[in-house]
Amino acid sequence: MSATKPRPRPSPATGDEGAGIEPGKEGAAPQSFVRAPPAAAASIVRIEGVRKRFAGTTAVDGVSLDIGRGEFFALLGPSGCGKTTLLRLLxxxxxxxxxxxxxxxxxxxxxxxxxxxxxMMFQSYALFPHMSVAANIGYGLKQQGLPRAEIAARVARLLDLVELGGLGERRPSALSGGQRQRVALARALAREPKLLLLDEPLAALDRKLRERTQLELVALQRRLGLTFVVVTHDQEEALGMATRIAVMEKGRLRQVGTPEDIYERPRSRFVADFIGEVNLFEGTPAGAEGGLVWLDTADGRLAGTGPSGAIALSVRPEDIEIATHRPNATNVVVGRVEGARYRGDDMVVHVRLESGKAVRATRLPHAPPLPADADVFLSWSPQDAVALAE
Amino acid sequence: MIESKRLRAGILLPPYLWLLLFFLAPFLIVLAISFGETAIGVPPFTLGWPPSLFSWEILAGDSLYLRAWGNSLLFATIATLCCLLLGYPMAYAIARAPGRRRDLLLLFVILPFWTSFLIRVYAWTGLLRPNGTINEALLWLGLIEAPLPLMNNAFGVVLGLVYSYLPFMVLPLYATLEKLDATLLEAAADLGATPRRAFLSVTLPLSLPGILAGSLLVFIPAAGEFVVPDLLGGPDTLMIGKVLWDEFFTNRDWPVASALAVSMLVLLGVPLALLRRAFAS
Incomplete structure (x- = not known):
């Protein structure tokens, strides 16, 4: 359409699609729960040196963090890392x-x-069992003292937003898990909060629904222009939804960055290990040259990229080549195949190295079988080996 | 299938037989006696045909019974409300207390049951008498000049009822409040409800089953109470249980006593059935 009849546009920066149909697409939208960020968009959340102890344990141990307006921020970590406490502090x-x-x-x-x-959207959803879906969603508006008619109108809009139109009179107990999740979301959005906190929002959904809901949450967040802070223990969820991720361990922030930063440039063994599958080679620094960092490990001298003085190398299974003859490569280790797991889209090969270390490498699912009783050679490029300083 | 049916019958039969034998049969006997006439002899009544309505006419004709009925309802209602007002905060505090202390507090609620009910109520007379502990203490402190009438009146009866039946209010309330999901209150606070609003809109409606159960457990035995009005009440605080006792043992008028017993059952049974119905819908 736009190719046949170009229209004059006020701003050349605006994209082709939809220009002229919906002029205010990125700015203030017609719906009232869309909040246009003020001109000087400072950080919406500022956490300064926060510490929280519970009987004997330190749940949050000196966390400082800024979260920007309109971010989809994920707090990621194993259970007990303090991410939920941080959310509850907010x-x-x-x-x-x-x-x-x-x-x-x-x-x-x-x-x-x-x-x-x-x-906040609670992990258990915490829907009021004695109220209808509409009363649940309107609860926050009622507390604001809005007139009944306005509450009804806004509840109806929110029900449409989460695609639950017509279910307003039901009790939460008469809804499916996915529908309940949407009610919880609508209820948390009703007061147009500056900041929406989501505690494991997808944990109670089944796998298929979880993936679809991930996309919907991101779309909703973009559309409403709100700031989301989501707590999750699922790295896939964090990588798939967030604009920035903070990885937590034992009450501390281990690394804060974009999903690409966290996945491709982890700075510690903990982060590398937590975000997806990795093989860690620990060793002592053996110098740096030509942009490469060398480490002496139990499996020989290996090279990677990263800070000098690194104490470990992280190599992802998909970056490892398996060969039956010694390849000409910078990093080569030798081992025996212990077994292979077919996963549909790939095959995970478990290799026991001469040092006794177990390494996982992936191959194409229909690659020819590897000998079980002969040595195999694993190799990878130094660019794929991330040197970790801690 | 057949076996499990037999098993079910086997398990259900004994309690049903028990109820039939020791509840329904005596009730029918009492109902029959209420249509008899007093006689001097053993047993002290005669049954004839057609049934005599004499004792029911006495019941309808003498305002004493109506007053006793009214008092029973009035005192039981006041006692139930007092138990609710006292018991709700108690149950709430116990349900919110940390583990070990909660067990201890619950123990304190149950502890009075380990002593005889009669002795506990009788002990109150020692406290409430005109020359009892409370009046003596107040006189000694110079707060009053003459002993306060603390017993042999409505105050004494209601106090005794509240004291006796408070645990029956606290325990079911505790059971519902303890189950209440604390995140619901966090959700309410998160959505802008002050603690007061959160209590009124979440805690209170969700504890309604406990309120109802506790109120019935207090109201029903309180309305039929005999010991408390006997020991702590006076001539103006006749309750139906006390009148029943007097008819049976003092007047030896079994037909009137039986008619009273039946009327009491109806009096308590009808509102109970209505409540159940209202609650089910």
């Missing part, structure tokens, strides 16, 4: 022992949850 269910939290520039010390410009 919601106001916990108060920090040390440090300060600012939301939209306002200090949050002593501000109870019901006075924060923040809403």
């Amino acid at each position: 919601a106001g269910f916990e108060q920090p022992d040390e440090g300060e939290i600012f939301i939209d520039g306002e200090p949050m010390a002593g501000v109870p949850p019901y006075r924060r410009p923040v809403n």
Whole structure:
């Protein structure tokens, strides 16, 4: 359409599709729950040196973090890493022992949850079982003291937004898990929070629904222009949805960056190991030259890229070549095949190295079988071996 | 299939037989006696045909019974409300207490059951008498000049009922409040509800089954109570249980006593059935 009849446009930066049909596509949209960010978009969340202890354990241990307006920010880590506590500190269910939290520039010390410009979607959804779906979604609006007619109108819009039109009179117990998740989302969005906190929003859904919902959450976040902070233990979920990820371990931030940063340039063994499958080769620094870092490991001298003085190399299974003859490569290790797992789109080969170390490498699913009783040679490019300083 | 049916019958039969024998049969006997006439002899009544409505006419004709009925309902209602007002915060606090302390607090609620009910109520007379502990203490402190009338009146009866039946309110309330998902209150707070609003819109409606169960457990035995009005009440605080006792043992008028017993069952049974119906829908 746009190719046949180009129209004059006010801004050359606007894309072809839809220009002239929906002029305000990126700016203030007609729906009231879309919030146009102010001109000086400072960070919406500022966490400064926050520490939180519970009887004997330190759940959050000196975290400082800025989250920008409109970000889809993921707090990622294994269970017990403090990510949920951090979320609860933002919601106001916990108060920090040390440090300060600012939301939209306002200090949050002593501000109870019901006075924060923040809403949360709970992992269990925490829907009120004695109220209808519409009453659940309208609960927050009722607390604001809005007139009944306006609440009804906004609830109807929210029901449409999460594609639950017509189910307003049902009780939550009469809904499926996926529908309940949408009610929880609509309820959390109803008050147009500056910041939406989502605690494991997809954990209770089955695999298929989870993938679709991931895409929908991202689309919704973009459309409404809200800031989402999502807590998850699932690295795929974080990589697939977030604009930035903070990886946490034992109450501390281990690395904060874009999904590409975290996946391709992990800075520690913990992060490399937590984000997807990796093989870690630990060793002592053996110099650096020509952009490569050398390490002496139990499997010989290996090269990677990264900071000098690194103590480990991280190699992903998909970056490892398996050969039956010694290849001419910088990094070569020798071992025996212990077994192979067919996974449909690839095959995971488990190799036991001469040092006793177990390594996983992937091959094409229909590659010829490897000898079980002869040596195989694993090789990879130094560019695919990430040197880790900690 | 047949075996499991037999098993079911085998398990269900004994309790049904028990109820039939020891509840329904005595009730029918009492119902029959209420249509008899007093006689001097053993047993002290005669059954004739056609059934005599004499005792029912007495019941309808003498305002004493109506007053006793009204008092029973009134005192039981006041006692139930007091138990609810006292018991709800207690149950709430126990349900919110950390593990070990919760067990201890629950123990304190159950502890009175380990002593005889009669002795516990009788012990109150020692506290409430005109020269009892409370009045003596207040006189000694100079707070009052004459002993307060704390017993042999409605105050004493309601106090005794509340004291006696408070645990029956606390325990079912505790059971529902303890099950209440705390994240629901967090969700309410997150959505802008102050603690007061969150309580009224979430905790209170979700604890309604406990309120209902506790109220019935207090109201029904309180309305039929005999010991409390006997020991702590006076001539103006007649309750149906007390009148029943007097008819049976003092007046030896079994037909009137039986008619009273049947009317009491109807009095308590009808609202119970209505409540059940309202609750089911």
